[in-house]
Amino acid sequence: MTLQGKVALVTGGSRGIGRAIAEALSAAGASVATCHADDPPAVPFPVALALPADVSSEVDVVCLFDRIEAELGTPDIVVNNAGILHEAPLAETSVTDFDRVIAVNLRGSFLVAREAARRMESGRIINIASDLGLLGRENMAAYGASKGGIIALTRSMARELAPKILVNAIAPGPIDTDMTSPGAMSPEALAKDLDTPLARFGRPGEVAALATFLAGPDASFITGQCYGVNGGSVMT
Numbered sequence: 150m151t152l153q154g155k156v157a158l159v160t161g162g163s164r165g166i167g168r169a170i171a172e173a174l175s176a177a178g179a180s181v182a183t184c185h186a187d188d189p190p191a192v193p194f195p196v197a198l199a200l201p202a203d204v205s206s207e208v209d210v211v212c213l214f215d216r217i218e219a220e221l222g223t224p225d226i227v228v229n230n231a232g233i234l235h236e237a238p239l240a241e242t243s244v245t246d247f248d249r250v251i252a253v254n255l256r257g258s259f260l261v262a263r264e265a266a267r268r269m270e271s272g273r274i275i276n277i278a279s280d281l282g283l284l285g286r287e288n289m290a291a292y293g294a295s296k297g298g299i300i301a302l303t304r305s306m307a308r309e310l311a312p313k314i315l316v317n318a319i320a321p322g323p324i325d326t327d328m329t330s331p332g333a334m335s336p337e338a339l340a341k342d343l344d345t346p347l348a349r350f351g352r353p354g355e356v357a358a359l360a361t362f363l364a365g366p367d368a369s370f371i372t373g374q375c376y377g378v379n380g381g382s383v384m385t
């Protein structure tokens with residue numbers, strides 16, 4: 150129970166990686182709030198608050214923090230996990246599609262981190278990027294750009310918010326969630342995802358284990374880093 154007494158926010162916590170992180174932080178003793186888009190958690194899970202909030206909306210993000218502060222206290226741990234994928238050839242990517250991916254993935258991470266920086270005296274921010282933010286991927290320019298932006302945002306925030314708030318990123322490789330289900334991604338992209346040394350999809354819990362470590366007392370000298378949980382897709 151290394152996170153006993155801590156308050157955590159996990160965005161995009163209704164399913165997939167975010168849900169696994171919320172469960173893991175909760176199991177480590179934290180009081181956890183999650184937010185989600187239009188898909189509330191399908192079955193109850195052990196979080197103190199599960200709220201609808203669009204992370205791309207400044208108003209929603211401020212209201213989300215107000216509600217968490219009123220009910221649980223100021224967050225000590227903030228996990229920027231909410232994200233969307235858009236797969237289309239560059240020539241067929243509309244401005245609307247590009248802007249939406251950047252708005253949710255990158256602006257959302259900025260808005261949530263900015264609110265955290267305004268309110269937190271100390272703590273941890275963990276940003277969920279992607280191996281595609283490092284590797285790039287055909288037909289995923291907007292997504293890759295948003296995730297590369299998150300890695301850059303992490304480094305600037307880590308410098309600026311030190312030593313009070315430690316900021317790190319996790320760049321997962323292919324993880325078995327709704328985002329990587331056959332209907333959500335093309336067969337070609339899914340086949341590429343399996344082209345790693347470990348040749349399998351990871352489990353959300355395998356990302357959650359690292360997030361829990363980065364949120365905890367043993368990660369006290371780590372900031373500005375980007376860690377892969379990726380089956381070997383990126384080696385640095």
Ligand SMILES: NC(=O)c1ccc[n+]([C@@H]2O[C@H](COP(=O)([O-])OP(=O)(O)OC[C@H]3O[C@@H](n4cnc5c(N)ncnc54)[C@H](O)[C@@H]3O)[C@@H](O)[C@H]2O)c1
Nearest residue numbers: 161163165166185186203204231232279321323324326328
């Ligand atoms: N699954 C993968 O292979 C993989 C790989 C690398 C990175 N990631 C990243 O991990 C994160 C979680 O991915 P996942 O696979 O669990 O996805 P998912 O589609 O299963 O879940 C996405 C979550 O984000 C929430 N969300 C979406 N738009 C939102 C918005 N505007 N405001 C608030 N919440 C919103 C949804 O409600 C949901 O809870 C994303 O940032 C994704 O880009 C996933």
